[in-house]
Amino acid sequence: MKPLPRFIWCIFDGLRRDMITPDIAPRLRAFIDGGCDFPASRCAFPSVTRVNAAAMACGAAPGITGVVANALFDPNVFSDKLMQTSLHDHMVQAEQAYDGRFVTAPSLGDILADHGLKVAIVSSGSAGATHLLNPRAAQLGHVRLSLSDWRASTPADYAAEVLRRFGPIPPGATPNVARIQLQTDIVLDAVLPEVAPDVLIVWFSDPDSTYHYCGIGSPESVAAIRNADAQFGRLLDHRAxxxxxxxxxxxxxxxxxxxxAREKIEVKQHMRDAGIRIGDSFLNNNAVAGNTGYCAALRMAAYDDASMRDLVNWLLEQPWCGPVFTPGGNGVLGGIAGTLDRALLALTHARTPEVYYVMAAEDTPDRWGRPGSCCFSGEAIPVGGATHGGLHPIEMNNLLAMGGTAFRQNYESPWPASHTDIVPTMLASFGIRSPDSVTGRALTEAYAQAAIDPAPPQSVTHTSETRTRRQHLKLWHVGATTYVDCGWTERA
Ligand SMILES: [Zn+2]
Known part of the structure; x- marks a missing residue:
């Protein structure tokens, strides 16, 4: 039997903290309660999957990784359509366009490889998310297995052998029960005994996709969490x-x-009706290119005040529009009156679209009593399904917990934290200095031995307003690390 990894890192896509109850997720609940929990953890903005996959893998803010939206117009990759970071083919194209450095910070795999250590990944998330957890896995010789699109798996010979022994892979489903069970079989019966990685990352696609299509509190979503929890329990039992x-x-x-997802708005059509020339590229004389979902990232064809002002002033008048962020301001107030500066979001990069907005969100519960709802647009999900990407506290407040001899037991950290703090915490455990690209902090308050309390957290709320609306963004600072807490809009 090969030694266990120093770290097993399990990611539950989209899992809400309020649904980790003894009834729905008994193994996870007991693990969190017995270990070290970070109830004030926050994800990176936008609160979408690939942005956060890259951020957590690099321990860095999106402005450092360069993965700044799930879907965006990047003419270096495609001149005629949006890049979808979930898709294997699009990620291959993106890596070619950027000489194999689409992600512009070293990831955990790169850093560990420099010290002779290796990461293995087994994921049922999208091929793009799996890729972004260790973008250079193939060059490094690290194992990365992608159950949603096996072409994203590497090394080819080992992936082929695993598929021959464990395949065929069950089709994706909501809940994704059979595929996630097979994923755990592959972890326990192949990767752990045969590969012996120093860090094993297991990414479960549920409950995210089941939430999206069936609703937050639906029986299907509860079943999805129960299954993922049971598979996590198998990993715990194996380790024990x-x-x-x-x-x-x-x-x-x-x-x-x-x-x-409470109310669907046809944003693109409304924009076109208002005379805004928006598309998936700058072809056909479009002035704006980008995705107009619940969280939108819009690139301007010409960086001239007039076209951006027309777009943003129209957005600020829409009752469904939440916080809007523009560049070119003073670092707090955006370049266009009524908005906040995009720089507050820690996602400024050469690839970053100019304008970000989030649609309105509120606390209204779903029909099962689970709070939080929003307007949405463009996604193939039903009204009553679920979405994310915005600044509502429930979206931003991700799960983060640790257990094992290295960490305190029965401990709740009162400090803000993030999954971008996981990589620097692991690196500290390996005795490896974090590279300068890392913006997260080692979670020293969680150490079982010689815990160190961080600096007291500082909270600051930034506000911008017009005559009819006021928008807010709340940030936390802990030492040199900044966390986006939440954002909201009030109307007169
Ligand atoms: Zn996700």
Missing amino acids: QAADSAECQIIVCSDHGLIT
Whole structure:
């Protein structure tokens, strides 16, 4: 039997903290309560999956990784359409366009490889999310297995052997029960005994996709969490039975939360009706290119005040529009009156679209009583399904907890934290200095030995207003690390 990894890192896509109850997720609940919990954890903005996958893998803000939206117009990759970061083919194209450095910060895999250590990944998330957890896995010789699109798996010979032994992979479903069970079989019966990684990352696609299509509190979503929890329990049992279980630390997180998709707005059509020339590219004389979902990232064809002002002033008048962010301001107030500066979001990069907005969100519960809902647009989900990407506290407040001999037991950290703090925490445990690209902090308050309390957290709320609306963005600062807490809009 090979030694256990130093860290097993389990990611539950989209899991909301309020649904980790003894009834729905008994193994996870007991693990969190017995270990070290970070109830004030926040994900990166926008609270979408691939932005957060890259951020957590690099321990860095989106402005450092360069993965700043799930879907965006980047003419370096495609001149005629949006890049969808979930898709294997699009990620291959993006890596070619950027000479294999689409992600512009070293990830955990790169950093560990420099020290002769290796990461293995087994994921049922999208091929793009799986890729972004270790973008250079193939060059590094690290194992990365992608159950949603096996073409994203590497090394090819090992992936082919695993598929021959364990395949065929069950079709994706909501809940994704059979596929996630097979994923756990592959972890327990192939990767752990054969690969012996120093860090194992297991990404469960549920409950995110089930939340999206069936609703937050739906029986399907509850079943999805129960299944993911049971598979997590199998990992815990495997570790408990190993002779070296004390050497293996467990970290769990979710990449973001979700809220209910309450009202669908045809944003692109409304924009065109208002005379805004928007499309998926700058072809056909479009002035704006980008995705107009619940969270939108819009690139301007010409960086001239007039076209951006027309777009943003129209947005500020729409009753469904929440916080809007523009560049070119004073670092707090955006370049266009009534908005906040995009720089507050820690996502400024050469690839970053100019204008970000989030649609309105509120606390209204779904029909099962789960709070949080919003307007949405463009997604193939039903009214009453769920979405994410915005600044509602339930979306931003991701799961983060740790357990094992290295961490305090029965401890709740009162400090803000993030899954971008996981990589610097792991690196500190390996005795490796975090590279300058890392913006997260080692979670020193969680150490079982010689815990160090961080600086007191500082909270600041930034506000901008017009005659009819006021928008707010709340940030936390802990030492040099900044966390986006939440954002909201009030109307006169
Ligand atoms: Zn996600």
